[in-house]
Amino acid sequence: MxxxxxxxxxxxxxxxxxxxxxxxxxxxxxxxxxxxxxxxxxxxxxxxxxxxxxxxxxANYPGVTPVYDLTEQQASHYQIKHRLCQRVVSFIEEGDTLFIDCGSTLIPLLSQLSHFRELTVVTYALNVANAVATLSNVRLVLLGGLFYASSQSFGSDGMRAAIERLGINKALISAAGVDCERGVSCFHFHEVAPKQAAIATAMQRLLIVDASKFGLVRPAYFAALSDFDIVVTDDEHAPELLDCLPKASLSVTVA
Amino acid sequence: MxxxxxxxxxxxxxxxxxxxxxxxxxxxxxxxxxxxxxxxxxxxxxxxxxxxxxxxxxANYPGVTPVYDLTEQQASHYQIKHRLCQRVVSFIEEGDTLFIDCGSTLIPLLSQLSHFRELTVVTYALNVANAVATLSNVRLVLLGGLFYASSQSFGSDGMRAAIERLGINKALISAAGVDCERGVSCFHFHEVAPKQAAIATAMQRLLIVDASKFGLVRPAYFAALSDFDIVVTDDEHAPELLDCLPKASLSVTVA
DNA sequence: GCGTTAATGTTAAAATTATAACATTCAGTG
DNA sequence: CACTGAATGTTATAATTTTAACATTAACGC
The missing domain is CATH 1.10.10.10 (Winged helix-like DNA-binding domain superfamily/Winged helix DNA-binding domain)
Structure with missing residues (x-):
């Protein structure tokens, strides 16, 4: 004062x-x-x-520990996301070029990347970039543009083209909503282009979503469930929920 | 164990x-x-x-406070840089589109940007982006690419073109070496393109360097002293040191 | 200058955290 | 099954941090 x-x-x-x-x-x-x-x-x-x-x-400084205590609920959320990410790690191979989506779901994955000898991570999310920037064994490519605080990520005209120019091996995509009929969706429209581009160019496409996302439809639709090769989730009922899918090649992994 | x-x-x-x-x-x-x-x-x-x-x-988690204490020396460095940045703020006007260079010199500036109503910051540095990302009144444009840990910044082929496409008002440039005859230089070659592009397109060019940089020549030359309109420094002798300059329009400000 | 109020300083007590020494439990072995 | 040693738990004590109450100083208007 x-x-x-x-x-x-x-x-x-x-x-x-x-x-x-x-x-x-x-x-x-x-x-x-x-x-x-x-x-x-x-x-x-x-x-x-x-x-x-x-x-x-x-306290809230960029990329610095926010000083508040974890709630018990938060702690359990980490547990779930961590388990999902542990499963995701098993799909990653030495030398891969990974596209890593924005959001909080894939954050626990990043600390586990230090066990590899050499990887490349492509992302358009600031929090992912920060996490990867500390790993000396991972080459980081950040797709820049205008910053959207709501999703801690960037968006630009050229992003779709920039992604398609990269040799992305595996696309790790998260979502805010997954519905059998209405497909996979997220909150923010600027995320659509990078997600779609990554799905288009990647050789393997993984969708990582926790159980709470099933049956939800969010404003920005970006893919059909059949666009993915593997779905990693913690929902025991996921196999049944995803039964509606015609594509037999879709593989569901319950963490 | x-x-x-x-x-x-x-x-x-x-x-x-x-x-x-x-x-x-x-x-x-x-x-x-x-x-x-x-x-x-x-x-x-x-x-x-x-x-x-x-x-x-x-302790060292991505983007999280490393827990070590500041040395006295570090603290005094902040003092100097802070004073430099205070001076820089006085050149900034409401609505400006600023190019902010990488390095630690301009970091103290960022917290002072919150006093403006509306600004745009263009940068290719991760630490700058992190600081700006928390400011709701500043539009952030990050130029992405491959990450260089040594300077916490990004580099890409298209960066020069990308910068020249933006309407940058003022370029805030830092340097690792300033020499009357040999010009202005930095350590890393990937910084040359963005710095030069910003200098080329900006309407006003500021060079911000603390006294310790004078008389030094670093591997990557990127500009002549005469390319700048204003030099902000804490060196009392700077005016004399910069006397060698032919261009009379160069303005030196001692913080 | 004087009085008033806000800002800062000082001190002692309370609460919390860190340390050290020792007690206990547990897993593995002969 | 007792022995051993590592791992963990318990307790008391020391060190540190926090709080609260009050003293002092500085700033400002009249």
Whole structure:
């Protein structure tokens, strides 16, 4: 609420921009005030910095740990997505060029890619790129464009063409809705072009969806279920649900 | 060093993948062991998880706070860069389309962009994109391509053309070396094309360099000093150093 | 200058977290 | 089955962090 307080916060924020933590003790010295003042600065007004065990850390800073606790529900969600991704890993082979879709479903996959010797990942999602950027064994190709915050991904005119020019091996696609008759859909229209392009060029197409997505139809339709070679899901009833499919070659894997 | 210990770590790691923190108390419950065991798991062996004020946080996870303390030196560097960026802000106008270069110099600028009503930022750097992605008032255009970890930025064939197609207002360029006679240079060759393209299309060209860069020549030359309209630096002697320039229109600002 | 109020500083107590030492459990062996 | 050693649990203690109450300082208007 104070002018100087705001200034200090800005200063600390910048000190923390590139990650790392700062002890309140050091922050106090840096700003030339007492620890208590630093605490108050950070506590009494909403800011990007939070206090964790005596250290300042960026709360919501780009690509930095948001400091909030996991709810039990969230933790269980991770469990599901993790299991799905474990299954997906088994389809990946050394040297593959993977297209990885946006969303949260495939995030747990990325830490598991470090076990390979050499891979290439193509994506149009910022969070995927961030995760892959830390892996020294994975070549990262990010398809840029205008950023859409809602899906943490990029979109551009040339994306379809850019994807089709790449030698993508396997397309790992996620979705917000899967319906036997109405096909596979997502929320955002700018995701349609990259998803379709990846499906068109990839040699193998995997759809990864957790059970909650079945029977749902979302605004942006992008593929038929028969466009996929493999469906990875945690739904025990998925095989029956997908029975409606004519294409016999579709393989369903329940994680 | 234990089988079960490793398993627990993996489990916790996954719970933390998408950011967030986990209290040792909760982690203990989640794993069905005592807090002490969790502490030992995390402490006694090298792992991606670290313990911060009673909570588990990912240490080096993609886009997540690495948990180490800032050195005093680092902190003072931020001070300098922050001051430079404060000066740069004064050149920015409402509605501008800014090209923002890669590197650490311009990072402190980004948090100050939130004061504007509406801006567009064009960049080819991942860390810049991450910072801008959190600002709702800034349109972000990321130029993608193959990722270069050394500079946290992307490079591609089409980048030069892509940049020249954009209506960039002001180019904010950083450099690793500035020399009167040998011009302005950087470390990585893939940065040359985007920098040059931005300089070519922008209406106003700013070079932002701290004092330590003067007199240095780096492998990749990309511009002459006379290509810039404004030089923002913290070196008091900069005006003299830049005296060698023939072009009178070059404006030097000492932060 | 004086009074008023907001901002900051100081201190001591409370709460929390970390550490160390020792107790217990468990798996594997002879 | 007892022995062994690693792994885990328990407890008490030490260190640290947080909070709250109050003291001090600085800023501002009259």
């Amino acid at each position: 104070n002018d100087r307080s705001a200034q200090r916060l800005a200063m600390l924020q910048e000190a923390l921009t590139s990650g790392g933590t700062l002890h309140v003790r050091d922050a106090a010295e840096l700003c030339g005030v007492s620890e208590m003042t630093i605490r108050r600065d950070v506590t009494t007004q909403p800011s990007a910095i939070s206090l964790l065990g005596g250290r300042l850390v960026m | 234990n089988d079960r210990s490793a398993q627990r770590l993996a489990m916790l790691q996954e719970a933390l993948t998408s950011g967030g923190t986990l209290h040792v108390r909760d982690a203990a419950e989640l794993c069905g062991v005592s807090e002490m065991t969790i502490r030992r798991d995390v402490t006694t062996q090298p792992s991606a998880i670290s313990l911060l004020g009673g909570r588990l946080v990912m």
